[in-house]
Amino acid sequence: MFTFDHLEYSAVDTVRTPSSGADIAAVGRQDVLESYFARGAIRKIAVGQMLWSEGDEARHAYLLRSGCIRLSQMLPDGRRAVHQFAFAGDVIGLGSIVHGRDAEAVEATSLLAVSLTWLRQCAKDDPALLGVIYASVRSSLRSVQEHVTVLSRLAAGERIAHFLMELAERGRNRGESPDRVRIPMRRVDVADYLGLTVETVCRTLTSFRKAGLIAMDNADELRVLDIRRLMALANGESDPHDPMRRAS
Amino acid sequence: MFTFDHLEYSAVDTVRTPSSGADIAAVGRQDVLESYFARGAIRKIAVGQMLWSEGDEARHAYLLRSGCIRLSQMLPDGRRAVHQFAFAGDVIGLGSIVHGRDAEAVEATSLLAVSLTWLRQCAKDDPALLGVIYASVRSSLRSVQEHVTVLSRLAAGERIAHFLMELAERGRNRGESPDRVRIPMRRVDVADYLGLTVETVCRTLTSFRKAGLIAMDNADELRVLDIRRLMALANGESDPHDPMRRAS
């Protein structure tokens, strides 16, 4: 849940988890992990390129240096669910032996890759490592659970607000301005992340704009104008009759 | 994802995970964990009693011997999202330092409780233990991810079918008949688990009954009549125009 005063995610676990999700490690307390990734290989992937596919054996864990990776799962008939977006500082690939979903670059992405077998070897000498990995997966778990609540019970407008606050919070953790939110992914990605359609995402953003909650210069960047109301929406604290909850 | 032939969950990870969810450990390969729980204290809780509440510090992990625990999260205005149901054989309480959601008994439940600090001590002597715990949380992660896909992209009928197949599969893992599914929780719990309303759950079950997919004697037990169609629905492989996808 977001709080208004400090704009900070409820850090319930030992590890600070900026709403990173499945497979994504916490950023704080991650020094241990990062020291291992520092010895990893740099890998760059272009927009639309897959880091791995569903069913692939997991061989590496990755620390994002820049860019954005979309983790998603396809249904047989083409429907898609985006589980999480990973940003700079996030660690992905620790959650599976065999990948259960696709990982694709939403924008040009640079990562550090380490072999999982090597990581396992290291864990035998360094007892702290396994604990950090465990904490990382655990914090991922908490993030996905929050996502479940969003998908399960929030209305369209609340989901979008939640998403924007999530982006703002995570941008802030990377040292970006909190009232300026960049949206690196396309609308269809946002829609598949929030269980909505592209059209609903557009319409909701438009109504937010008209209500003075946000301002948009480009399609991929917006300014937060009324963070209080956005927060209330994001946390499900808004008035049930607030028209911003709805899309139309 | 479910498969028809063996009625078995895709065991993608090393640990067999019968669709158990957040905080719920895998059942297979769990011998290590169980040996520790064997030295735990027996605790019994009655229907409606809370095992813990959101915000509580996590002090114990529990292995369910019988009954059913509902893990849920409340929104400020009373909306509720049920994250998972834990059944006999499942382990809960390993996913958090501070609990992020409530745990309440759906029916009379008996559990084995061990202290987390004690478990941590043991982990120092037994390197395998931390690995098993890690695997447990990892498999929980995978389950919640599946749930995200369900909530994000499946229609009402598909969600109910998925839920029934999940119950059947997990009952089967506990040695129960696969074509006889018991539903220990109330309709409102099912609704909050699937992001629907009580009425939609009822209506969908009725239409399943009328279509010959299931038969119901009591409200809390049903017989699976057409598992093939239920499976197809559950996995999102049904015809987009199949009326069973819809509620009405």
Add this chain to the structure above:
DNA sequence: CGGAAAATTGAAGTCGGTCAATAAGCGTGG
């Protein structure tokens, strides 16, 4: 520039929700 992809807007339809009523359990106590 030009052409395709992406974003946005509009109009109409529908799935699932809301509100309301009825039925079915279920435990308690006479």
Add this chain to the structure above:
DNA sequence: CCACGCTTATTGACCGACTTCAATTTTCCG
């Protein structure tokens, strides 16, 4: 054992939030 009262489940009628289908506009790159 049955009557009573309460909770839960089910069904019906209506409604509306979101989707679907269909333009139109904007953006992005060659």
